[in-house]
Amino acid sequence: MPKTIIDIRNISKVYKMGTQLVHALRDVSVSIDENEYVALMGPSGSGKSTLMNIIGCLDTPSTGTYLFNGTNINELNDNELAEIRNREIGFVFQTFNLLPRASALKNIELPLVYSGVKKYDRIDRAEAALKSVGLEDRMEHKPNELSGGQRQRVAIARALVTAPSIILADEPTGNLDTKTGNDIMKLFQNLWESGNTIIVVTHEEEIALHAKRIIRLRDGLVETDEINQNQVKF
Amino acid sequence: MNITESVRMAIASIFTHKLRSFLTLLSVAIGVFAIMGSGSLVSSVDETVETEMANLGENSFKITRMPSVQTSRSSRRQYNKRERIDYKQYTQLKKSIGDMAFVSVESSQGSMIVKYLEFQTDPDVTLQGTNEVYFNINDRDVPVGRAITEADVEFNRNVAVIGNDVKNKLFKLSNPIGKEIKIGNQSFEVIGLLDEKGAILGQSQDNQVIIPISKFNKYYSNWWESLDVKVKAYNKESFAYVLDETIGALRSLRGDKPWEDNSFEIETNESITEQFSGLTGYLSYFGLLAGFFALAAAGVGITNIMLVAIKERTREIGLRKALGARRFWITMQFLVETMTITLIGGLIGIILGYLMSTILGLAMGLTVTIPINWIIISLTVTTLLGLISGLYPAYKAAGLDPIEALRYE
Ligand SMILES: Nc1ncnc2c1ncn2[C@@H]1O[C@H](COP(=O)(O)OP(=O)(O)OP(=O)(O)O)[C@@H](O)[C@H]1O
Ligand SMILES: [Mg+2]
Numbered sequence A: 001m002p003k004t005i006i007d008i009r010n011i012s013k014v015y016k017m018g019t020q021l022v023h024a025l026r027d028v029s030v031s032i033d034e035n036e037y038v039a040l041m042g043p044s045g046s047g048k049s050t051l052m053n054i055i056g057c058l059d060t061p062s063t064g065t066y067l068f069n070g071t072n073i074n075e076l077n078d079n080e081l082a083e084i085r086n087r088e089i090g091f092v093f094q095t096f097n098l099l100p101r102a103s104a105l106k107n108i109e110l111p112l113v114y115s116g117v118k119k120y121d122r123i124d125r126a127e128a129a130l131k132s133v134g135l136e137d138r139m140e141h142k143p144n145e146l147s148g149g150q151r152q153r154v155a156i157a158r159a160l161v162t163a164p165s166i167i168l169a170d171e172p173t174g175n176l177d178t179k180t181g182n183d184i185m186k187l188f189q190n191l192w193e194s195g196n197t198i199i200v201v202t203h204e205e206e207i208a209l210h211a212k213r214i215i216r217l218r219d220g221l222v223e224t225d226e227i228n229q230n231q232v233k234f
Numbered sequence B: 001m002n003i004t005e006s007v008r009m010a011i012a013s014i015f016t017h018k019l020r021s022f023l024t025l026l027s028v029a030i031g032v033f034a035i036m037g038s039g040s041l042v043s044s045v046d047e048t049v050e051t052e053m054a055n056l057g058e059n060s061f062k063i064t065r066m067p068s069v070q071t072s073r074s075s076r077r078q079y080n081k082r083e084r085i086d087y088k089q090y091t092q093l094k095k096s097i098g099d100m101a102f103v104s105v106e107s108s109q110g111s112m113i114v115k116y117l118e119f120q121t122d123p124d125v126t127l128q129g130t131n132e133v134y135f136n137i138n139d140r141d142v143p144v145g146r147a148i149t150e151a152d153v154e155f156n157r158n159v160a161v162i163g164n165d166v167k168n169k170l171f172k173l174s175n176p177i178g179k180e181i182k183i184g185n186q187s188f189e190v191i192g193l194l195d196e197k198g199a200i201l202g203q204s205q206d207n208q209v210i211i212p213i214s215k216f217n218k219y220y221s222n223w224w225e226s227l228d229v230k231v232k233a234y235n236k237e238s239f240a241y242v243l244d245e246t247i248g249a250l251r252s253l254r255g256d257k258p259w260e261d262n263s264f265e266i267e268t269n270e271s272i273t274e275q276f277s278g279l280t281g282y283l284s285y286f287g288l289l290a291g292f293f294a295l296a297a298a299g300v301g302i303t304n305i306m307l308v309a310i311k312e313r314t315r316e317i318g319l320r321k322a323l324g325a326r327r328f329w330i331t332m333q334f335l336v337e338t339m340t341i342t343l344i345g346g347l348i349g350i351i352l353g354y355l356m357s358t359i360l361g362l363a364m365g366l367t368v369t370i371p372i373n374w375i376i377i378s379l380t381v382t383t384l385l386g387l388i389s390g391l392y393p394a395y396k397a398a399g400l401d402p403i404e405a406l407r408y409e
Helices: A048-055 A078-088 A104-114 A119-132 A148-160 A178-193 B003-016 B018-056 B073-080 B087-097 B150-154 B164-171 B213-219 B239-254 B269-312 B314-322 B327-363 B372-398 B402-407
Strands: A004-017 A020-033 A037-041 A063-068 A089-092 A166-170 A198-201 A213-218 A221-227 B060-064 B101-112 B114-116 B125-130 B159-162 B180-183 B186-193 B208-212 B228-233 B265-267
Touching: A004 A048, A020 A048, A020 A063, A020 A221, A037 A048, A037 A178, A048 A166, A048 A198, A078 A089, A078 A104, A078 B314, A078 B327, A089 A148, A104 A119, A104 A148, A119 A148, A148 A166, A148 A178, A166 A178, A178 A198, B003 B018, B003 B327, B018 B269, B018 B327, B018 B372, B060 B239, B087 B101, B087 B228, B087 B239, B101 B213, B114 B164, B125 B213, B150 B213, B159 B164, B159 B180, B164 B208, B180 B208, B208 B213, B228 B239, B239 B265, B265 B269, B269 B314, B269 B327, B269 B372, B314 B327, B314 B402, B327 B372
Parallel strands: A037 A198, A037 A213, A089 A166, A166 A198, B125 B208, B159 B186
Antiparallel strands: A004 A020, A004 A063, A213 A221, B060 B228, B060 B265, B101 B125, B101 B228, B114 B180, B159 B208, B180 B186
């Protein structure tokens, strides 16, 4: 039996917009094991980002339970959630979200700073992460001195550097052209093959086809959740 | 905690918002400048007063017609009615307390010219008439030649002890002892050279000529001028008694009625300190008040600037929280940033304040000190200012919801 990392049971998420209630998620149950490669799909507004935020412990569900590595997330306070995000989760964003004035290396060091890793150790690990995304010759570059694809690689290196249980990527190729997007997907495939657990949100069919499992959301409900029989590998 | 990064970030944000930062730095600098400037000026005054006191010597007090520091016009009119202290009062006073204390009499004229052959000084020499006790009471030595003696005063001799400045002007390297100098139309034989003392309150203590009081009164004094009398008790124990006796004797000599106040001033070390502490009290009070208001204004400004900065950097804060920054880290980051800004402002203020107090102090002839304690106070105050004015913005930043923050455009 592979280890279950994410165990979501009947969660819902309701937003109040004035007097109106927005049901972003209604009764979603998902379970994800170690070393899975999942694509989360669905039309705009179907609740993909909402689900990702909950999985990433940035947000908590309105109802239902969420067990992360067996820990009930609902019972944690702000600081405990921050700690889980820091140690267990690697985020990759559509807009990269790098600190504009910090070098690539410094950006990658950031999560290690928050987990209290010593300086020399931090630099070693950040360099290794940067190497694993093929940017060892761009360490001192600032984000505005890097291409979009390179920035996303730096962001992925930052997600990797803490050796998290899971990597969450919300539309990681959304701001990139097809070729660069493919490079990034190749990187994810490598990471998956070397044992990482990955969830990628996308609304592009071609991107989703790289994953091993595809979950489709519609109107806050899981529409389908199945193994991708036609996984496209590089 | 990555303080260096926060400090670097603070400096970077100072440069990206030049005008805003300039105004903040300016208000902090002004506040610190006021505190630091007045504070160190006060320290200099205090230091000077201490030197001044040492000048008066141990177990000594001074009797004058007017107080040396006068605070208001009305009191001045009061003092002006006072009868002068004349030579006769001095001799009688000496007669009544001479067996328990040294008594000197002093009178002086500034702006005198002293001549020797074809040489002459600038018109800035102080001519001092006094008696043989002067040297003891004022703690001055005559290392070359001899001092004025009782006989010199009694027989009205034309003898003079000269200060080092005068000697250098008139005699250069040659020996002045036994030479004839001229002051006005009177000639004096130089009998001694005064030890070197430097300047106090901007006045050289070496640019003077000392002659017997009898001679002085005859040729250089105006009839209306009052004499200063200094009294030095033989020992510490008798000081209070001598003081009492002197006041009693002088009151009866000057005919002060029992219900009247003394018609003269007694200055002791304590009373001099008191006079100055009145002055420095005002100064430090004013400076601290001005500084406080400037800093309060600066604090409000900094809080606003940081709130704007946090708004602008909402996404960054969201990112940091997503990457696992606890509330504490975010709070610290912004506190360090505000404290960096206030400290830079504070340092500017300290430098400016120090320059001002030094320039003013030199102009006023004070002993200028490096006011370590005021530097420490200023640094503490600015650090606290950064802490206080940064607390609310930092708290707000730490409380941001990471998802909202990440979505912020
Ligand atoms: N903070 C919020 N307040 C109110 N409604 C929200 C909030 N966040 C999301 N929603 C609503 O929840 C629903 C799901 O949003 P979500 O961002 O998860 O969609 P998505 O699937 O990621 O869409 P997209 O593909 O456009 O990114 C939407 O209807 C959205 O308007
Ligand atoms: Mg989305």
